[in-house]
Structure formats: structure tokens, C-alpha cells
Amino acid sequence: MARWMTAAWALPLLVLASSCRGAPAVRGSAALDASRVMSEVRDRTRADGDTASLATSASSRLAAGPLDVGSAVEIALAFNPTVREGYERLGIARADLVQAGLLANPMLDLGIKRFPAGTEIEGGLVAPVVDLFRMPIRRRIAASRQRAVEAEVARDVVGLVYDVRRAFLVVHEARAIVKLRSDALEAAKASLSLMESLHDAGNTLDQNRTIEAIGAARAALDLEAARSDEAEAVEDLVRLLALEEPPGALEIEGALGTAPGEGLDVADLAARAEGASWDLRALDAAVCAARQDAALVTRDRAMWLRDAGLVGKRDHGESAVGVGPHVGLELPVFDSGRTARARSAAVVRQLLAQRDARRLDVRSAARRLEARVRLLLDRERVLREQYLPERNQLVKDILDRYSMMQVGAFEVLEAKGHELDARREHVQTLAAAWRARLDVEELLAGRLNDGMVSRAGLPMEPEHPHTAGGH
Amino acid sequence: MGTTRRELMGRAALGAALVGLGARWAHAEGEGMEGAGAAPKPITAQGYRPTTTLDGKTLPYRMVDGVKVFHMVAGDVEHEFAPGLLGRCWGYNGIVHGPTIEAVEGDHVRIYVTNKLSAPTTVHWHGLFVPSGMDGVGGLSQRPIEPGETFRYEFTLRQHGTFMYHPHHDEMTQMALGLMGMIVVHPREPKGPLPDRDYVYMLGEWAMDPGVWRPDPNEMKDFNILTLNARAFPGTSPMVAQLGERVRIRIGNLSAMDHHPIHLHGYAFEVIETDGGQVPTSARWPETTVLVPTGSVRVVEFIADNPGDWAIHCHMTHHIMNQMGHGVPNTAGVDVTQFDERLMEHVPEMNEIMEAMMSGDDMDKPPPNGIPMIGGTGPRGYITMGGMFTTLRVRERLPESGDVGWYDAPAETQARPASADELRTDGVDPTSATGELPP
Numbered sequence: 069m070a071r072w073m074t075a076a077w078a079l080p081l082l083v084l085a086s087s088c089r090g091a092p093a094v095r096g097s098a099a100l101d102a103s104r105v106m107s108e109v110r111d112r113t114r115a116d117g118d119t120a121s122l123a124t125s126a127s128s129r130l131a132a133g134p135l136d137v138g139s140a141v142e143i144a145l146a147f148n149p150t151v152r153e154g155y156e157r158l159g160i161a162r163a164d165l166v167q168a169g170l171l172a173n174p175m176l177d178l179g180i181k182r183f184p185a186g187t188e189i190e191g192g193l194v195a196p197v198v199d200l201f202r203m204p205i206r207r208r209i210a211a212s213r214q215r216a217v218e219a220e221v222a223r224d225v226v227g228l229v230y231d232v233r234r235a236f237l238v239v240h241e242a243r244a245i246v247k248l249r250s251d252a253l254e255a256a257k258a259s260l261s262l263m264e265s266l267h268d269a270g271n272t273l274d275q276n277r278t279i280e281a282i283g284a285a286r287a288a289l290d291l292e293a294a295r296s297d298e299a300e301a302v303e304d305l306v307r308l309l310a311l312e313e314p315p316g317a318l319e320i321e322g323a324l325g326t327a328p329g330e331g332l333d334v335a336d337l338a339a340r341a342e343g344a345s346w347d348l349r350a351l352d353a354a355v356c357a358a359r360q361d362a363a364l365v366t367r368d369r370a371m372w373l374r375d376a377g378l379v380g381k382r383d384h385g386e387s388a389v390g391v392g393p394h395v396g397l398e399l400p401v402f403d404s405g406r407t408a409r410a411r412s413a414a415v416v417r418q419l420l421a422q423r424d425a426r427r428l429d430v431r432s433a434a435r436r437l438e439a440r441v442r443l444l445l446d447r448e449r450v451l452r453e454q455y456l457p458e459r460n461q462l463v464k465d466i467l468d469r470y471s472m473m474q475v476g477a478f479e480v481l482e483a484k485g486h487e488l489d490a491r492r493e494h495v496q497t498l499a500a501a502w503r504a505r506l507d508v509e510e511l512l513a514g515r516l517n518d519g520m521v522s523r524a525g526l527p528m529e530p531e532h533p534h535t536a537g538g539h
Numbered sequence: 540m541g542t543t544r545r546e547l548m549g550r551a552a553l554g555a556a557l558v559g560l561g562a563r564w565a566h567a568e569g570e571g572m573e574g575a576g577a578a579p580k581p582i583t584a585q586g587y588r589p590t591t592t593l594d595g596k597t598l599p600y601r602m603v604d605g606v607k608v609f610h611m612v613a614g615d616v617e618h619e620f621a622p623g624l625l626g627r628c629w630g631y632n633g634i635v636h637g638p639t640i641e642a643v644e645g646d647h648v649r650i651y652v653t654n655k656l657s658a659p660t661t662v663h664w665h666g667l668f669v670p671s672g673m674d675g676v677g678g679l680s681q682r683p684i685e686p687g688e689t690f691r692y693e694f695t696l697r698q699h700g701t702f703m704y705h706p707h708h709d710e711m712t713q714m715a716l717g718l719m720g721m722i723v724v725h726p727r728e729p730k731g732p733l734p735d736r737d738y739v740y741m742l743g744e745w746a747m748d749p750g751v752w753r754p755d756p757n758e759m760k761d762f763n764i765l766t767l768n769a770r771a772f773p774g775t776s777p778m779v780a781q782l783g784e785r786v787r788i789r790i791g792n793l794s795a796m797d798h799h800p801i802h803l804h805g806y807a808f809e810v811i812e813t814d815g816g817q818v819p820t821s822a823r824w825p826e827t828t829v830l831v832p833t834g835s836v837r838v839v840e841f842i843a844d845n846p847g848d849w850a851i852h853c854h855m856t857h858h859i860m861n862q863m864g865h866g867v868p869n870t871a872g873v874d875v876t877q878f879d880e881r882l883m884e885h886v887p888e889m890n891e892i893m894e895a896m897m898s899g900d901d902m903d904k905p906p907p908n909g910i911p912m913i914g915g916t917g918p919r920g921y922i923t924m925g926g927m928f929t930t931l932r933v934r935e936r937l938p939e940s941g942d943v944g945w946y947d948a949p950a951e952t953q954a955r956p957a958s959a960d961e962l963r964t965d966g967v968d969p970t971s972a973t974g975e976l977p978p
């Protein structure tokens with residue numbers, strides 16, 4: 069049984085070891101690694117901002133004028149600690165790789181013992197010869213780990229780029245909502261003041277005035293909430309840009325774009341996303357490292373010889389020095405090495421399971437995002453081309469009836485309120501479509517975020533009356 | 540009330556209606572509808588003075604072997620309530636309401652009814668003493684007349700007086716769409732003087748919001764078009780009379796849900812007849828307002844001895860409004876301009892409408908099929924009434940042209956602003972809130 073198990077473990081090791089790349093050249097540097105990673109990230113995220121124009125600090129860059137999304141990405145890439153932290157991880161991985169190529173130093177033993185009859189001198193030069201066998205595998209392990217770290221750093225930087233783009237989008241959305249909420253509040257206040265004039269003249273019920281007052285208070289609360297959303301959206305951006313303090317009011321350029329579907333290609337998304345995934349690449353490299361580690365464990369146990377060298381001794385009272393070879397052997401009496409082998413094989417299987425899980429996540433996210441982006445683009449179009457015009461037409465129709473004295477101003481304002489609700493739903497849907505598009509791009513740039521594997525609700529127009537109707 | 544906007548809108552709509560729809564609707568009615576003539580109608584060979592159904596018609600007949608043969612055709616009619624207000628109605632012989640049937644006591648009449656409607660119908664002869672099988676109650680006295688069928692009604696007129704006709708099949712729908720008319724049976728041997736002017740009116744009520752083209756039979760309470768012979772002021776023609784003439788007005792009411800107190804200015808009259816027969820002279824009393832319950836006829840008579848332009852109208856104030864919006868807030872005592880101003884601030888479309896109206900660009904738009912809530916231009920300003928309102932114009936001499944025009948009141952009989960002198964002389968203090976006069 070145990071023998072069979074050993075054979076079963078060995079099988080995946082052989083299969084996967086062949087897919088792992090050979091050890092890279094030890095030549096290279098952490099700086100080159102970082103530049104390679106950044107270049108690939110820029111290529112994938114199409115972040116091609118002009119880094120040369122970047123000032124020495126984010127704050128001084130911001131002082132130069134309103135911020136556009138490209139500059140925001142450049143500032144984040146230049147100053148966000150995530151990037152610096154990533155560079156350091158690359159440096160560590162590079163150091164580990166170099167270290168893995170170095171042989172363990174030989175040991176020089178020297179012992180002097182004094183006896184009444186004289187002094188005994190004993191010495192030896194011993195090299196850990198086992199390291200000669202270990203080193204090539206160790207280097208391959210370090211190289212695999214370096215590849216994993218590169219993929220993880222790339223993933224995190226891609227994430228940063230899209231976090232900045234998303235934060236920018238959320239600010240634009242929040243601003244549009246604040247404007248609509250503000251219009252709604254003004255209309256609600258107008259409705260209240262008209263109702264108050266009727267109420268003061270003794271023409272209408274307390275109840276109708278109260279309903280209008282509730283409408284105005286509600287609109288004020290909604291506006292406050294929208295403003296708070298906007299402030300939080302700006303704060304997200306400030307954090308991502310690594311600003312200690314925002315320079316006064318952060319000037320943010322642009323508005324929500326109108327064509328979130330333009331140039332978006334979702335064909336074959338799952339396969340493309342899988343091919344692009346940094347997570348999968350990192351896990352592949354981690355599996356390689358784990359397999360090589362398992363091979364190392366196996367090789368270690370196959371070799372009893374630990375170290376070898378030359379030893380010499382001059383006994384006390386002797387003048388001659390005895391010189392001879394030395395070997396050190398490990399005797400697998402208590403630890404046959406089976407546990408270590410079992411453990412390393414389990415680590416490989418664990419990583420393979422993690423890779424399978426991630427692969428499922430990526431493919432699921434691709435399907436979900438494709439459906440989401442299609443739905444939102446379609447919904448945005450229907451809202452824009454059909455729903456909003458009809459809502460607006462209803463305002464005009466009711467205005468016609470107002471002009472013919474068939475309805476009061478309150479009905480008109482209520483219809484306008486519903487139209488503002490509809491416009492808010494449109495803004496939210498447009499923003500959601502942009503978010504879905506950014507998610508698709510991010511997934512294709514190799515990073516999966518949590519929102520891609522969880523449900524996102526649709527923005528919906530609320531159904532509540534806006535005014536008392538006035539009679 | 541805020542009539543300014545409404546007037547403006549109303550007139551713009553009216554203009555648009557005339558420009559845009561004139562050709563399309565010209566074929567509807569119009570041809571041969573009755574106005575008041577300069578002279579009384581001549582007495583017929585059968586010895587009666589023919590009636591006048593203003594804005595309507597009298598149904599012609601043909602004598603066949605001593606029988607008066609009439610033909611009524613029920614069908615769709617595009618009807619004009621007033622310029623700018625049209626309705627897709629049901630009527631007889633192409634008009635709404637149907638033409639007045641006029642005959643003489645003892646006449647044997649045969650009335651063919653062709654149904655060109657999309658629904659079965661019948662005709663009931665309200666108030667006439669007819670054989671039971673001729674009474675026109677669907678399912679009771681006859682089977683309904685199916686679309687495309689022609690039924691024959693035949694009976695002898697055993698009484699004289701003023702009566703009505705209407706469907707007695709799906710009454711709610713068919714009468715709401717306009718199917719009804721008046722019947723006048725003259726006495727074979729008149730007692731007392733014949734009238735010089737004999738006007739016939741049918742009172743009606745309709746539910747049709749501005750912008751809608753079809754009267755709503757489902758309405759039970761909120762009728763917004765109130766009509767005399769299916770016309771709403773300013774679409775109503777005036778009655779005329781020459782000073783001293785005997786004027787008879789026959790008023791039937793087949794409104795769905797309302798009775799109408801019809802009030803005449805400048806005169807007192809007596810009710811001489813109902814659809815049940817003549818009121819004995821000893822039982823008549825003077826009135827200025829006669830309540831005409833729905834399903835009833837009241838006939839009043841008086842001598843036109845007071846020259847002038849006299850209003851005659853339903854005294855229910857909402858019945859002298861056109862397409863009144865009953866869902867609007869009460870703005871009495873409130874500055875209404877702020878409503879428009881607030882809307883212009885918060886509803887940008889309001890400005891578009893206003894600008895289009897001012898520039899006349901909205902003439903391209905289809906008219907809303909609506910008329911101002913109140914009246915039209917009078918000789919001394921705007922007449923703030925609509926609906927069941929018209930005038931009786933009494934002149935010492937009626938012009939040959941038939942165009943009576945407005946009454947030119949002698950200066951000393953014309954109300955006017957009081958002069959400071961007059962106020963002082965009579966001790967009237969216009970600043971007084973109580974109107975107290977000095978001792």
C-alpha cells in the first residue's frame with residue numbers, strides 16, 4: 069500500500085515537472101524584473117501615460133490642474149505604496165534566486181587540546197557535498213517562486229490601475245447623481261412652497277402640506293446621502309493616489325462617458341481570461357516550485373552522504389600528522405523520509421486544487437461578466453432610447469393638460485420627479501455598464517476581483533409618489 | 540381664476556383647429572343646420588307654425604298614400620360641439636343630435652330606422668302613446684335592430700305636445716354618444732294663439748377631456764361638456780325675436796345623470812306643457828327658471844316685450860363651463876402666476892411650450908381638441924361662460940340680413956363706472972368696507 073502510494077505521488081510530479089520552465093539565467097537584476105513586469109502591466113492595461121511629465125509628488129501633480137483618468141493612473145503607479153511594495157517583493161524574489169545558486173560554504177574545523185604530554189591538534193576541511201546535488205533544483209525552485217511573485221505583483225498592479233479607473237468612474241457617477249438629487253430637491257421645495265401658498269390661503273388640507281413637506285425632507289435626505297457618496301468616492305480616489313491630504317477640492321475632469329460598449333470585444337471571453345490570468349500563472353509557477361521541492365525531498369532521502377572533506381590530526385606526543393578523508397552519512401534509522409515526501413506531495417496537490425478553483429472562478433467570472441455587460445448595455449440603450457424619452461413625453465403631455473387647466477402644477481412636478489428618477493436610474497445603469505466593461509478589461513488584463521464572482525443588483529427606479537397632487 | 544393662460548391656449552388651439560382640421564372635418568354636419576331667421580316661419584297648410592331646432596334640423600318626410608314616411612339612419616357622426624371641439628359621436632342622418640321629427644296630431648306616421656352603427660340599437664318614442672310593440676324597448680317590445688338592418692315603426696299620433704326619441708338598447712353607451720332627438724306634434728285644432736317663434740332644444744351632457752375625441756359613456760359624474768342641441772357656448776346660435784312676438788321654447792333633457800334648471804334673463808314665463816301633455820291655464824305660474832329633469836320636457840312661453848340681449852342658461856354653474864378640469868387645486872385667493880413661474884424654473888419643457896406658443900410654432904402640432912373653459916368675445920368684453928349658455932336677442936326690428944348682432948343699449952340704460960361726482964353727490968364712499976351710507 070505504502071509503495072503504491074509513493075508511486076501515485078510520483079506520477080503528477082513527473083508530468084508537471086516537464087511543463088515547468090527550466091531555471092532562468094541567474095543574470096539580471098531586480099530593476100530589470102520590475103521594468104519587465106511594469107511593461108507587461110502597461111501593455112495589458114493600456115496605461116500609456118507620460119511618466120516623464122510626472123512631478124516629484126502626487127500633490128504637486130494635482131496642483132497643475134484638473135485630474136484626468138490617465139494622469140490619475142500614472143500618479144497611482146508612481147506613488148501608491150502597493151507598487152513600491154511589489155517592487156520590493158520582486159527584489160526579494162531576485163535575491164532568493166541568486167542565493168539559491170550559491171553553494172554552501174565549506175567548514176574548517178580546528179581543535180587544540182592540551183595534555184601534560186603535549187598538545188593535540190585536530191582539524192578538517194569539510195564541504196556539504198549534498199549541496200552540490202541540491203543546488204540546481206533549489207535554483208529551479210527559486211526561479212519558479214520568482215515567476216509566481218512576478219505574476220502576483222503584476223496582478224496587484226493591474227488591480228491598482230483598475231481600482232483607480234473604477235474610483236474615477238464612481239466619482240463621475242456620484243457627481244451626476246448629486247446633480248439629479250439636487251434638481252429633485254429644488255423641485256420638491258417648489259412643490260412645497262406652492263402647496264404652502266394654497267395652505268396659507270386656507271385652500272387645502274394640513275395633510276397635503278405635510279405630504280409636500282415630507283417630499284421636500286425626503287429629497288433633502290437623498291441629496292445629503294448622494295453628497296456623502298460623492299465624498300466617499302473622492303476619498304477612495306485620494307487613497308489610491310496615495311495623497312496624505314487632498315489639495316483642497318480635488319478637481320476631477322470629465323463626466324460619465326456615453327458609450328460604454330464602444331470597441332468592447334467579449335468574444336471567447338472565458339478562454340481569453342483564462343489565458344491572461346495572473347493568478348493562474350502564479351499558481352502554475354507555485355505548482356512547479358512545489359514539485360521541484362518534492363523532487364528535492366526525494367533526492368535528499370536517496371542520498372545518505374551529507375558532507376565530505378579532508379581531516380588531519382596530530383596526537384599529543386606525536387610529531388607526525390595523520391591526514392585522511394572524511395565523509396558524513398545520515399542514517400535513516402528514525403526518519404525514513406516518507407512523511408516529508410508525503411507532505412511535499414500534499415502541497416503539490418493542494419496547489420493544484422487551488423489552481424482548479426481559481427480556473428473555475430475565472431471562467432465563471434467571464435461568463436457572468438459577459439452576460440452582465442450585455443444586459444447593462446442593452447438596458448442602458450433601452451433606458452436612453454425609449455424609457456427616458458417617454459418619461460419626458462409624459463411630462464410634456466401633463467404640461468399640456470396643465471396648460472388646459474385639467475391638472476394642477478403638482479401633477480407636473482410629480483411627473484418631473486418621476487422623470488428625474490428615471491434619469492437617475494439611467495445614470496446608475498450607465499455607470500454599472502462602465503463598471504462591467506472595466507471588469508471585463510481587468511479580467512482580460514489578468515486580474516479577477518471579488519465583484520466578478522458575486523451577484524450585482526440592477527439599479528431600479530423607485531416607486532414612490534413625489535407630491536400630494538394638491539386637492 | 541387664472542383665465543389668461545387658458546384663454547391663450549384656447550385661442551391658439553382654436554386657430555390650429557381651424558387651420559389644421561378645417562378641411563378634414565368640413566364634411567361633418569354644417570350643411571343646412573338651422574339658425575334663427577329674420578322673420579317668423581310661415582304657417583303651414585296643416586295650420587301650424589314650424590319649429591326651429593337651432594344648430595340642428597327638422598326631419599323631412601314624404602307623403603305615401605296619406606302616410607307621413609320618415610327615414611332615420613343611425614350611424615357614426617363627426618360632430619362639432621363648438622369650433623375647436625370635435626367628437627366622434629353617434630347620431631341620426633349625419634347629425635348630432637338627430638333631427639327633430641315634426642308632425643300633426645292624428646297623422647299616421649311610418650318611420651324607417653336603418654342601423655349603420657357597429658352595434659344593435661332600437662328607437663323608443665318617449666312620451667308618445669304608441670302600441671306596445673312600437674315602443675322600442677330592446678328585448679321587451681322588440682328584438683334589437685342589428686347593424687345593417689332597417690326596421691319599420693308605424694303608428695298614429697294620438698296626442699299633441701313635445702316628446703323625444705332615443706335608443707332603448709344599451710342606453711348608457713348609445714345616449715352618451717349622442718343618439719337622441721326631439722319630437723313635436725302640433726295640435727290639429729290649436730287653442731289659443733300660435734307662437735311666432737317656436738324653438739326646440741335638447742339638453743345633453745358629455746364626458747370628453749381635452750385631447751380626447753370620443754365621448755366617454757363610462758362617466759357617471761364628471762361631465763365636462765354641457766350642450767344645447769349638442770352645441771356648447773360659444774358654439775351655440777342665438778335665438779331671436781322681434782319685440783312683441785310670442786316666443787315658445789321647448790326644452791327636452793336626456794342627459795345621463797343631471798337635471799338642468801334653465802334660467803332666462805329679462806323675462807318671466809309660464810310652463811305651458813310637459814311631455815305628459817298641456818298644463819291647464821289655471822295651473823300655470825310665472826317662473827324665471829324651469830327645472831328640466833332628465834327624461835322630461837318642459838315648454839315655456841312668453842311675450843318678447845323687453846328688447847336686448849338676454850342670457851339663457853343652466854343655472855348650475857359647472858354646467859356653464861367647458862371641459863372644466865375638476866382635479867385642479869383650489870387657487871382662489873392665491874397668486875396663480877407663481878405656479879407658472881415655478882414650473883418654468885423646474886420644468887424646462889414649460890419654457891419650450893411657452894416659447895412655441897408665443898412664436899406660433901405650435902401651429903404645426905395637431906390641436907388638442909379642446910376649447911377654452913369659458914366662452915368667447917362679447918360686445919363688452921369676455922363672456923365668462925361656456926356650455927349650456929346662449930342668448931335670446933330681442934329687437935324692435937330684426938334686420939333683413941338675419942345678422943342680429945349685439946344689442947346697442949341706450950346710454951342711460953347702460954351700466955358703467957361711477958364718476959367721482961356721482962359718488963360724492965350720492966354720498967357713496969368707495970373706500971368703505973361695509974358700504975354704509977351717511978344718514
Ligand SMILES: [Cu+2]
Nearest residue numbers: 799853855858
Ligand atoms: Cu344644468
